[in-house]
Amino acid sequence: MTRNARLIDERITLKYGTGGGAMRALIEQVFAKGLGDVGDDGIGLAAMDDGAAIRLGDQYLVIATDSHVVKPIEFPGGDIGRLAISGTVNDLAMMGATEPLALTCAVIIEDGFSRDTLKRIWESIRATCEEAGTTIVTGDTKVMGHGELDGLVLNTTGVGLTKRLVSDAGLRPGDKILVTGTMGDHGLAIMATRNELALDTTLASDVAPVHTLVRRAPDVGGAGVVALKDPSRGGLSSALHEMAEKSGVGIIIDETAVPLRDEVRAVGELLGIDPLVSANEGKAVFGLRPESADGVLDAIRSHPLGRNAAIVGECVTERPGFVVLDTGFGSRLLAEPEGELLPRIC
Amino acid sequence: MRFVCRRERVMSPSDPFAQMKFRDPARARGLRDTLDRLVQQADHAPISVMHVCGSHEQAIAKFGLRAAFPENLQVIMGPGCPVCVTDVPEVDEAVALAKQGVRVASYGDMLRVPGTSQSLADAKAEGAKVDVVYSVTQAVDLAREHDEEIVFFASGFETTAVATAAVLVDDPPDNFSVLSAHKYIPPVMEIVAEMPETKIEGFLAAGHAATITGSAVFEKFVERHGLPVVIAGFEPLDVLAGLVKLLEVINSGEPRVENAFPRCVTREGNVPAQRLLWRVFRPTGGRWRGIAHVPNGNLRLRDEFARYDTRKRFTIDASALWSYAPPKLVQQCQCGDIMAGISSPSECQLFGKGCTPDQPVGACMVSAEGTCRIWHQYGGQPDLRSMKRGAA
Numbered sequence: 001m002t003r004n005a006r007l008i009d010e011r012i013t014l015k016y017g018t019g020g021g022a023m024r025a026l027i028e029q030v031f032a033k034g035l036g037d038v039g040d041d042g043i044g045l046a047a048m049d050d051g052a053a054i055r056l057g058d059q060y061l062v063i064a065t066d067s068h069v070v071k072p073i074e075f076p077g078g079d080i081g082r083l084a085i086s087g088t089v090n091d092l093a094m095m096g097a098t099e100p101l102a103l104t105c106a107v108i109i110e111d112g113f114s115r116d117t118l119k120r121i122w123e124s125i126r127a128t129c130e131e132a133g134t135t136i137v138t139g140d141t142k143v144m145g146h147g148e149l150d151g152l153v154l155n156t157t158g159v160g161l162t163k164r165l166v167s168d169a170g171l172r173p174g175d176k177i178l179v180t181g182t183m184g185d186h187g188l189a190i191m192a193t194r195n196e197l198a199l200d201t202t203l204a205s206d207v208a209p210v211h212t213l214v215r216r217a218p219d220v221g222g223a224g225v226v227a228l229k230d231p232s233r234g235g236l237s238s239a240l241h242e243m244a245e246k247s248g249v250g251i252i253i254d255e256t257a258v259p260l261r262d263e264v265r266a267v268g269e270l271l272g273i274d275p276l277v278s279a280n281e282g283k284a285v286f287g288l289r290p291e292s293a294d295g296v297l298d299a300i301r302s303h304p305l306g307r308n309a310a311i312v313g314e315c316v317t318e319r320p321g322f323v324v325l326d327t328g329f330g331s332r333l334l335a336e337p338e339g340e341l342l343p344r345i346c
Numbered sequence: 347m348r349f350v351c352r353r354e355r356v357m358s359p360s361d362p363f364a365q366m367k368f369r370d371p372a373r374a375r376g377l378r379d380t381l382d383r384l385v386q387q388a389d390h391a392p393i394s395v396m397h398v399c400g401s402h403e404q405a406i407a408k409f410g411l412r413a414a415f416p417e418n419l420q421v422i423m424g425p426g427c428p429v430c431v432t433d434v435p436e437v438d439e440a441v442a443l444a445k446q447g448v449r450v451a452s453y454g455d456m457l458r459v460p461g462t463s464q465s466l467a468d469a470k471a472e473g474a475k476v477d478v479v480y481s482v483t484q485a486v487d488l489a490r491e492h493d494e495e496i497v498f499f500a501s502g503f504e505t506t507a508v509a510t511a512a513v514l515v516d517d518p519p520d521n522f523s524v525l526s527a528h529k530y531i532p533p534v535m536e537i538v539a540e541m542p543e544t545k546i547e548g549f550l551a552a553g554h555a556a557t558i559t560g561s562a563v564f565e566k567f568v569e570r571h572g573l574p575v576v577i578a579g580f581e582p583l584d585v586l587a588g589l590v591k592l593l594e595v596i597n598s599g600e601p602r603v604e605n606a607f608p609r610c611v612t613r614e615g616n617v618p619a620q621r622l623l624w625r626v627f628r629p630t631g632g633r634w635r636g637i638a639h640v641p642n643g644n645l646r647l648r649d650e651f652a653r654y655d656t657r658k659r660f661t662i663d664a665s666a667l668w669s670y671a672p673p674k675l676v677q678q679c680q681c682g683d684i685m686a687g688i689s690s691p692s693e694c695q696l697f698g699k700g701c702t703p704d705q706p707v708g709a710c711m712v713s714a715e716g717t718c719r720i721w722h723q724y725g726g727q728p729d730l731r732s733m734k735r736g737a738a
Contacts, residue, residue: 015704256371272714324730328371329582330414332407333725 020234020336024048024242043095043165048242050094050230053165060165064091065157071344073121073152076189077204078281080154081124083346086209086281087232088158089132093211094168094230094284096218097160100132100211106140106155113151121152132209134158164218168239169246170226176293177251177313178286180213180306181206182259183236184275186282188267190345199270203263208282213303217286220299224292229285232346234337237277237323239285240313241336245321247287253313256328276325277337279345287315368581374414377586382416384593391418394545395592396538396687398531399426399552400715401580407724409582421589422687425534426552428502428527429455429713430685431634436527437461438664439657440499443525444474448660449492450525451477451485452499455713458706460676462667466499482513489522497656501527505554507645508619511626514647514654525656528645530629531555532563537638539571543688546573548592553579553607558623560615564603572601579607626651635709636682675700681708684717691718692727 008016008025015022027048036045036052042060043053051064066087073080089100105125109118129135185206192199217225227247231239236258244251253276260275268275282305288296293311300306323334385393397403403423406412415421425431438461444450450466457467457476470476479485482498489496500510507528514524531552538544551564556577564575574595578588588606595604605611625648632644647655656662678696683689691697691710701707703719710716721727 325410325725327408327410327582329369329374329586330410330412331730332410332413333728333730335723335725 018233018337020238043167047167047169049168050091051097053095053162056161059161059163060097062092062095062097062160062162062165063157064088064095065155066091068154068156068346069150069344070190070346071150072193073117075193075205076202077186078207079121079124080152081121082128083205083207083281084154084156085125085128085132086207087346088156089134089209089211090214090230090232090281090284092158092160093214094166094228096162096164096166096228098162098211098215100134100158100160102137102159103129103134104138104157105136106142108142108144108149108153108155110149110151111143111146118152128209132211166218166225166228167246168227168229168243171243171247171249171251171287171315172226173249173315173317174290175226175249175315176288176290176311177240177253177315178288178293178297178300178309178311179231179236179258180210180284180286180300181282181308182261182264183231183280183283184264184268184278185261186232186280187235187278187345188264188271188273188275191271191273191278192267199267201263201267203261203267206280206282208305210282210284210305213300213305214284216299216303216306217288217296221288221292221296224289225286225296226289227287231280231283231285233279235275235277235279236285237274237334237336240323240334241321243285243287244315244323247315248320249315250317250319250322250324251313251315252324252326252331253334254326254328257310257312259308259310276334281346290314368579368583370583373583374586377583377590378414380590381419381586381593384590384597385416385419388418388593388597392420393418393547393593393596394420394422395548395550395589395596396422396424396544396546397426397550397552397578398424398535398538399550399555400713400717400720401554402426402550402552402578402585403717403720404715405580405582405585407720407727410724410730411582411585412727413730415589419589419593421550422546422690423684423717424538424687425634425637425685427685427710427713427715427717428506428529429453429459430681430709430716431529431534431637432456432459432501432527432709433633433635434461435633435664436525437465438667439662440466440497440525441469441667442662442664443497443656443660444469444476445472445666446660447475448495448497449475449477449488450497450499451479451488453480453501454478455715456499456501458712459709462664464667482510486513486518486522489519493521495521495523495659497523497525497660499525499527501529503529503531503552503555504558504623504645507627508558508623511622514626514651515622518654520653523654523656523659524647526627526644526646528627529634529640530643530645532559532567533629533643534634534637534640535567535575536571537640537643538686539567539573541686541688544686546687548574548576548596548601550585550588550592551575551577553577553584553610556605556607556611556615558616558619560613560620561603561605561611562613563615568601568603574601574604576604577607577611579610634685636685675707679708681710681718684710690727691721694718698722698726
């Protein structure tokens with residue numbers, strides 16, 4: 001991967017946590033060195049996919065893990081608990097494991113944290129597990145000193161089984177790109193709560209488990225579903241860059257086809273943040289063979305969480321690894337976010 | 347400041363811009379075709395025009411307009427970023443004050459603009475009291491909240507300077523003062539027009555600044571230099587319509603001022619705002635970073651407002667900041683040439699490599715209105731004219 005070839009800095013700064021090229025360079029140069037090999041028939045650490053997959057007989061065991069540091073821990077549309085469960089269930093789904101078997105949850109709490117807040121967060125975790133048809137089967141509890149961390153950190157791990165893995169590297173020229181709904185809702189909702197302009201908006205996070213939505217695509221499209229990605233940190237832009245880079249194709253996105261809420265567009269323009277680089281927590285991005293695209297689109301749109309789904313682009317041979325945005329007025333490259341967005345979005 | 351936005355409708359994915367009059371792709375295509383025709387009709391090629399506003403560059407980059415411009419039309423960004431042209435000694439003054447223990451408030455972009463050896467952000471990291479504000483009134487609020495001196499390090503062109511002036515005529519608290527780095531655009535256009543390296547045939551002037559100054563302010567410029575000026579707004583259709591008008595005037599061979607932003611700009615401009623501006627500020631010559639000494643290009647407080655003038659109120663000694671050799675990267679920085687429109691970010695070997703928004707080398711990568719920052723934000727400027735969907 002030539003684009004990650006630059007060496008990482010002496011100090012790990014916030015940009016290494018934004019889900020972009022810097023983080024991938026860190027994983028390559030530090031975390032994946034001598035670790036993470038699962039054999040030819042699985043997906044290990046070096047693939048930097050949404051999770052790992054290990055062959056078990058005629059199916060795969062899929063494992064995904066996430067830490068959650070969102071600030072504020074309760075935000076319009078959700079909280080850190082709903083985010084943790086949804087994030088892990090969604091990561092499993094993005095690998096093709098759309099029926100989560102079980103989750104673990106480790107909590108690290110700051111000395112002095114409110115019991116009532118913790119109970120609210122836990123109720124949200126329980127409700128989201130119920131919604132997702134899964135549960136937490138084990139966990140771990142640590143408390144750190146006041147000021148040693150900010151409130152509450154959650155780590156969740158999930159496992160699931162699948163017969164067919166969907167990677168994020170299966171695109172070829174001519175394939176279509178589908179998004180399952182409006183883009184940028186989560187990131188801009190969080191930013192609006194933090195911005196010092198004191199925005200008074202009705203923006204809400206889209207955080208939700210989307211495995212039942214994702215499941216509809218292979219049910220209808222079968223082998224025509226060739227790539228799947230969670231557009232969380234770094235938003236649609238990061239997801240597309242990873243898919244383009246790993247698949248060795250260029251992607252052209254029709255900006256006028258990308259579904260956006262009016263309010264997300266307005267607040268994005270006000271804050272100077274492109275909704276296409278802003279995080280989603282209840283969406284998926286699909287790569288589809290052209291003959292499967294319309295059928296999958298109909299199936300996704302018939303799901304309550306997929307009503308705004310749209311085909312937004314296609315893959316080309318030119319400019320492999322890059323994403324071109326056709327704005328309707330002209331075109332430009334879509335930049336991959338790097339250290340420019342606010343940290344602690346999820 | 348409160349911003350309320352309560353609409354929560356999802357736009358139809360097929361036609362999201364339809365109701366936005368100035369973002370209609372179909373009308374953009376019509377304007378592009380006209381632009382093509384006008385460039386072909388010209389008796390020479392290529393034609394170079396300059397705009398002098400970061401907001402124009404934002405619109406051009408964000409909407410990918412350059413990929414749609416005719417091949418023989420070069421649209422260059424000139425010195426249109428007030429933060430970028432704030433000169434090193436001006437930054438040094440603010441840094442020196444902050445290091446003396448004075449509380450300094452400024453716009454976020456100004457914090458990272460490098461001075462001789464330090465930026466305000468560096469001073470802040472060392473413990474100086476530096477506050478980010480979103481408006482001059484927030485700085486006045488700070489003065490009301492604190493018993494200590496508050497210096498507002500003021501940057502911006504005539505549009506922003508009017509806001510500073512409005513606060514100063516409204517009896518701000520005694521512990522409030524202004525360190526003005528405000529700049530005035532019309533004089534720098536004269537400098538750029540006379541640079542031997544530039545081959546500019548016309549200017550696109552900034553609609554918001556002209557809302558204050560009026561279009562008449564450019565009439566003498568046109569007489570003196572024989573270069574047309576067209577005032578344009580900031581939506582993609584505004585920029586395209588402004589360029590069409592500019593090409594028409596260039597082709598006519600009769601340079602004049604045209605207003606392509608009549609929904610906001612008049613010939614006289616905002617007369618009360620002009621009165622306010624010139625009541626508080628006087629134009630004076632000074633250096634613009636990387637460009638030149640610009641006669642009448644700086645706005646300083648008049649004597650009547652001396653008690654709010656930081657430079658009169660404090661003895662500022664920045665000499666301690668000067669014993670310093672600039673690092674190698676800074677010597678390679680091409681911000682000056684880029685701001686003068688002689689060079690483009692893609693011709694700078696640091697762009698996107700040694701110089702990123704994360705670790706900017708030059709001021710053009712710091713400010714949201716800087717050419718380099720804008721190009722970086724919108725994916726650089728590779729030639730995408732040949733990219734078509736379905737090419738596979």
